Amino acid sequence: xTYIESLMSTFSVDLTLRPTTFDLWHVCLxxxxxxxxxxxxxxxxxxxxxxxxxxxxxxxxxxxxxHAQPAEPTVKIIExxxxxxxxxxxxxxxxVVLKEYTPDAALQVLGLLQKEARFIDFIKExxxxxxxxxxxxxxxxxxxxCNKALNAHFSLAPIRTEQxxxxxxxxVGFDATAIRLTGNIVGAAPFTGSLVHKGWQVxxxxxxxxxxxxxxxxxxAAEIEL
Amino acid sequence: MNSPIRPKYTVGIDLGTTHCVMSYANLASLExxxxxxxxxxxxxxxxxxxxxxxxxxxxxxxxxxxxxxxNGAAILPWTSKPxxxxxxxxxxxGSKTPxxxxxxxxxxxxxxxxxCKAPILPPDAPEEVERISPFQATVAYLQHLKSAWQHQHPxxxxxxxxxxITVPASFDPAARELTVEAARTVGLGHAILLEEPQAAFxxxxxxxxxxxxxxxxxxDVILVIDIGGGTTDLSLIAVTENDGNLELTRVAxxxxxxxxxxxxxxxxxxxxKTKVETEENPLQPWQxxxxxxxxxxxxxxxxxxxxxxxxxxxxxxRGSSLIGGTLRTELTRDEVNSTLVEGFLPIVASNARPATxxxxxxxxxxxxxxxxxxxxxxxxxxxxxxxxxxxxxxxIRLTENATFIHPTAVLFNGGVLKADSLADxxxxxxxxxxQAEQAPPARLLSGTDLDLAVARGAAYYGFVxxxxxxxxxxxxxxxxxxxxxxxxxxxPGIPPEIQALCIAPFGMEEGTQQELPNEEFGLVIGEPVRFxxxxxxxxxxxxxxxxxxxxxRDELSELAEIEITLAKEGRNAGDIVPVHLCAAVTEIGTLExxxxxxxxNSRWKIEFxxxxxx
Numbered sequence: 001x002t003y004i005e006s007l008m009s010t011f012s013v014d015l016t017l018r019p020t021t022f023d024l025w026h027v028c029l030x031x032x033x034x035x036x037x038x039x040x041x042x043x044x045x046x047x048x049x050x051x052x053x054x055x056x057x058x059x060x061x062x063x064x065x066x067h068a069q070p071a072e073p074t075v076k077i078i079e080x081x082x083x084x085x086x087x088x089x090x091x092x093x094x095x096v097v098l099k100e101y102t103p104d105a106a107l108q109v110l111g112l113l114q115k116e117a118r119f120i121d122f123i124k125e126x127x128x129x130x131x132x133x134x135x136x137x138x139x140x141x142x143x144x145x146c147n148k149a150l151n152a153h154f155s156l157a158p159i160r161t162e163q164x165x166x167x168x169x170x171x172v173g174f175d176a177t178a179i180r181l182t183g184n185i186v187g188a189a190p191f192t193g194s195l196v197h198k199g200w201q202v203x204x205x206x207x208x209x210x211x212x213x214x215x216x217x218x219x220x221a222a223e224i225e226l
Numbered sequence: 227m228n229s230p231i232r233p234k235y236t237v238g239i240d241l242g243t244t245h246c247v248m249s250y251a252n253l254a255s256l257e258x259x260x261x262x263x264x265x266x267x268x269x270x271x272x273x274x275x276x277x278x279x280x281x282x283x284x285x286x287x288x289x290x291x292x293x294x295x296x297n298g299a300a301i302l303p304w305t306s307k308p309x310x311x312x313x314x315x316x317x318x319x320g321s322k323t324p325x326x327x328x329x330x331x332x333x334x335x336x337x338x339x340x341x342c343k344a345p346i347l348p349p350d351a352p353e354e355v356e357r358i359s360p361f362q363a364t365v366a367y368l369q370h371l372k373s374a375w376q377h378q379h380p381x382x383x384x385x386x387x388x389x390x391i392t393v394p395a396s397f398d399p400a401a402r403e404l405t406v407e408a409a410r411t412v413g414l415g416h417a418i419l420l421e422e423p424q425a426a427f428x429x430x431x432x433x434x435x436x437x438x439x440x441x442x443x444x445x446d447v448i449l450v451i452d453i454g455g456g457t458t459d460l461s462l463i464a465v466t467e468n469d470g471n472l473e474l475t476r477v478a479x480x481x482x483x484x485x486x487x488x489x490x491x492x493x494x495x496x497x498x499k500t501k502v503e504t505e506e507n508p509l510q511p512w513q514x515x516x517x518x519x520x521x522x523x524x525x526x527x528x529x530x531x532x533x534x535x536x537x538x539x540x541x542x543x544r545g546s547s548l549i550g551g552t553l554r555t556e557l558t559r560d561e562v563n564s565t566l567v568e569g570f571l572p573i574v575a576s577n578a579r580p581a582t583x584x585x586x587x588x589x590x591x592x593x594x595x596x597x598x599x600x601x602x603x604x605x606x607x608x609x610x611x612x613x614x615x616x617x618x619x620x621x622i623r624l625t626e627n628a629t630f631i632h633p634t635a636v637l638f639n640g641g642v643l644k645a646d647s648l649a650d651x652x653x654x655x656x657x658x659x660x661q662a663e664q665a666p667p668a669r670l671l672s673g674t675d676l677d678l679a680v681a682r683g684a685a686y687y688g689f690v691x692x693x694x695x696x697x698x699x700x701x702x703x704x705x706x707x708x709x710x711x712x713x714x715x716x717x718p719g720i721p722p723e724i725q726a727l728c729i730a731p732f733g734m735e736e737g738t739q740q741e742l743p744n745e746e747f748g749l750v751i752g753e754p755v756r757f758x759x760x761x762x763x764x765x766x767x768x769x770x771x772x773x774x775x776x777x778x779r780d781e782l783s784e785l786a787e788i789e790i791t792l793a794k795e796g797r798n799a800g801d802i803v804p805v806h807l808c809a810a811v812t813e814i815g816t817l818e819x820x821x822x823x824x825x826x827n828s829r830w831k832i833e834f835x836x837x838x839x840x
């Protein structure tokens with residue numbers, strides 16, 4: 001009898017029947033059942049909760065631009081919370097939450113890079129046959145355009161303003177997402193090391209709003225000249 | 227109307243030939259004597275289905291084909307069905323389909339010889355494309371700006387705010403009237419007009435805050451040079467003193483010169499074209515379009531970075547293969563210098579004049595672009611023509627042998643002059659002229675944002691009108707005349723001589739009117755009567771009633787005819803009513819002509835905007 005089969009049989013069993021023996025195997029089984037029930041209840045509650053949240057965010061259907069920033073009141077669904085559950089024997093499993101964005105904003109950026117910089121054309125082209133000089137000419141189009149698109153839609157700032165290569169001291173309690181330590185990481189903060197890369201952070205995003213009917217999957221329309 | 231709602235903002239609209247900009251400031255800051263203003267981001271479609279906020283609204287309209295856009299792709303935050311595609315999207319779509327693109331509507335407004343309310347744009351469109359009039363296009367831009375404002379300020383309707391709209395100083399009375407009428411059509415009839423060079427100067431005053439009084443002095447003559455995308459506009463502002471206070475007077479305006487940054491980009495593109503074109507492979511129209519864009523970017527790089535000598539120019543293939551069909555060439559500093567600096571701002575003597583060719587026939591299908599690209603030659607002509615512009619002002623004396631008026635300071639406006647090499651050339655040419663007449667060099671007044679200054683200055687003007695800060699005295703931009711036939715025995719075959727009768731003098735103040743009770747005309751009821759109409763930007767001493775028997779072509783320029791029809795209103799058709807003329811400069815900055823009955827003082831409006839397109 002496999003685990004699952006035993007589980008199935010546990011469910012299909014007439015509950016009026018009592019086990020004739022009550023050994024360690026049954027204790028484990030009962031424990032697993034209780035844990036699974038708890039997980040299911042938790043999931044249901046979360047689902048209910050997120051539904052009701054979406055309902056309050058849903059807008060009256062008049063004006064349609066879809067905002068890219070989650071802070072806007074007219075936002076459509078921006079993120080879904082996905083629960084990743086592992087069946088762990090631990091009595092109180094901590095739920096791991098991974099954010100997953102809707103692809104709209106990503107598609108939009110792809111479309112902008114294609115429009116301004118011919119990004120997809122360039123990457124998708126087989127460049128093996130071309131000389132470096134030819135590729136260089138096309139790279140100018142891509143570079144100029146990407147620069148234009150980045151400047152138009154994002155504000156970028158370096159995380160550290162010091163010269164790369166200079167010595168930096170990282171204080172206690174530094175932000176580990178903004179600063180990555182590498183190499184000989186031993187001892188305790190403050191750490192001192194050489195700045196290899198100054199880092200980039202986006203300080204502002206200015207993505208265009210999209211109308212309701214707009215299909216962001218079309219990152220470049222086919223063009224037909226009459 | 228017994229309790230007018232107090233405006234919350236002063237709003238300035240720069241209704242440009244190629245771009246519109248909107249700026250505003252909260253009037254509450256008036257009490258603190260502070261002025262802090264914002265340029266309003268204007269929501270607009272930038273591509274089908276895409277709405278973005280931009281500081282400039284390109285002045286273009288695209289007349290899309292019914293099948294061209296997907297359902298719901300043209301939506302604005304305030305409407306799901308915009309009447310016209312305005313702004314960035316129009317420019318983008320129009321670059322690939324120029325037959326459907328309406329552009330430069332503003333230049334048409336000041337083009338006598340066409341009826342500005344007739345559907346004539348786009349001029350080269352095939353029959354089935356719906357055309358609109360230059361007037362309708364202006365209405366569409368204003369409507370978009372108004373809606374964008376309303377969307378962002380739902381609690382402060384634009385029709386209740388102080389509103390200033392800028393026009394070129396060289397706009398004639400009819401073009402000004404059309405602009406006001408367009409504003410009235412979208413419910414903004416309270417808007418006040420301000421000349422663009424004046425707006426730029428107000429912006430400079432505002433930017434230098436309290437400091438500006440130290441930078442200009444009594445006796446200064448400030449030359450405002452405004453080179454925009456499509457037009458060049460010149461004005462002179464004199465600084466005098468009255469009871470210890472500085473006084474500013476706009477003493478002269480230039481002609482309407484259709485010459486600007488777009489011409490420069492085009493000139494460069496033609497220069498570069500010869501380098502990439504071969505006989506077997508002439509450039510396609512779309513390639514030339516891309517080349518023009520590319521030249522503009524390359525030009526800006528070269529002009530702003532003195533260490534670069536060559537800027538690459540790339541025309542990408544239209545198909546998805548980017549590497550294969552891409553053309554490459556380069557733009558050199560020498561080419562930029564010879565084409566732009568030498569071509570548009572040549573070093574000429576102060577007695578140089580723009581070349582004019584006799585026009586071949588009447589051009590009604592195209593705009594009357596300037597025939598001489600030498601802006602410095604146009605400037606020389608302007609300064610010489612305005613030599614006596616300050617003649618009546620105290621404290622400003624021209625040296626005796628001067629052949630042109632000597633500006634002592636210069637203020638630039640318009641994107642073209644952001645380039646240092648062009649600005650430097652302009653100053654060195656002007657200072658060369660001044661030096662030749664032993665006059666001190668003119669200094670450059672700096673500190674304004676050359677792209678946004680006009681809108682900012684317009685908003686500031688709303689503030690000035692509340693009694694804060696110095697106001698530039700302007701008044702009528704020219705002297706105006708009607709042509710009347712002189713009382714002479716008629717000679718067969720010779721048209722009767724025309725006299726010009728001055729009906730409004732130069733500088734006539736806003737809110738005043740002048741009547742000519744002694745000049746009586748007999749008007750026939752029910753029949754339209756037309757007058758020839760003239761303007762002069764150099765005759766300053768003429769008063770109302772002055773009759774000119776002869777004048778040089780330089781002095782008076784003929785505008786479109788004006789027309790009056792006496793409605794019957796209880797009178798008999800065919801009756802002759804004796805009237806005299808009356809001219810008023812309104813508070814909003816337009817000229818108003820009326821015929822006044824000698825008998826019962828009833829009045830009829832004389833219309834400017836009936837431009838026949840024959």
